[in-house]
Amino acid sequence: xxxxxxxxxxxxxxxxxxxxxxCVQDMDHENMFWYRQDPGLGLRLxxxxxxxxxxxxxxxxEGYSVSxxxxxxxxxxxxxxxxxxxxxYLCASALSWTGPKNIQYxxxxxxxxxx
Amino acid sequence: AQSVSQHNHHxxxxxxASLELGCNYSYxxxxxxxWYVQYPGQHLQLLLKYFxxxxxxxxxxxxxxxxxxxxxSFNLRKPSVQWSDTAEYFCAVSGNTGKLIFGQGxxxxxxx
Numbered sequence: 703x704x705x706x707x708x709x710x711x712x713x714x715x716x717x718x719x720x721x722x723x724x725c726v727q728d729m730d731h732e733n734m735f736w737y738r739q740d741p742g743l744g745l746r747l748x749x750x751x752x753x754x755x756x757x758x759x760x761x762x763x764e765g766y767s768v769s770x771x772x773x774x775x776x777x778x779x780x781x782x783x784x785x786x787x788x789x790x791y792l793c794a795s796a797l798s799w800t801g802p803k804n805i806q807y808x809x810x811x812x813x814x815x816x817x
Numbered sequence: 818a819q820s821v822s823q824h825n826h827h828x829x830x831x832x833x834a835s836l837e838l839g840c841n842y843s844y845x846x847x848x849x850x851x852w853y854v855q856y857p858g859q860h861l862q863l864l865l866k867y868f869x870x871x872x873x874x875x876x877x878x879x880x881x882x883x884x885x886x887x888x889x890s891f892n893l894r895k896p897s898v899q900w901s902d903t904a905e906y907f908c909a910v911s912g913n914t915g916k917l918i919f920g921q922g923x924x925x926x927x928x929x
Contacts (some may be wrong), residue, residue: 706860714842733915743921744907745861760916792861799915802868804849806917807860 706809725793734776823920840908
């Protein structure tokens with residue numbers, strides 16, 4: 703089974719702090735994704751990466767950055783956390799960008815509270 | 818721009834009732850369609866998918882979905898729900914960009 707591991711289930715941070723969310727996948731997938739999940743809004747794509755050191759903005763990249771130094775690890779960075787970034791953050795990985803292998807596997811999520 | 822709309826935000830059913838969750842999408846090209854499920858306290862997992870071929874697809878736990886191209890719909894069905902089906906269900910679409918666009922989600926509560 704594909705395993706996508708997010709380093710923290712719950713985080714509480716203060717406004718203005720720099721926050722790192724870590725994600726590791728064990729299936730040698732090329733593609734990795736960061737979403738935020740909010741009630742009534744579903745999942746919204748923040749950033750994705752289709753290769754090491756490559757990144758693309760998703761639909762809501764403002765206030766976030768990412769890092770992918772190794773194939774298995776994809777980090778989401780909140781440069782200066784704000785209260786409107788309180789949310790559930792989900793990481794996902796997929797073998798392929800298109801076609802039948804474009805199935806995304808998700809981690810358990812990190813619930814971030816910014817006070 | 819691609820978009821996905823799930824008609825029902827909160828559904829309450831009794832055990833053994835039939836389920837149909839609506840999903841409509843907006844996209845002009847070839848699409849791949851998915852239903853994901855998130856059980857309480859668990860990670861999001863794939864319920865079923867459609868890429869091509871038979872528009873009626875079967876997934877895990879007795880769920881199925883039908884792709885109706887003319888209606889831009891991919892509704893999820895189950896003939897008889899169980900209490901363990903209580904979860905949040907997400908419809909998602911991807912086109913040639915590979916990006917998944919999710920609907921708002923539907924919370925299903927099944928009463929024993």
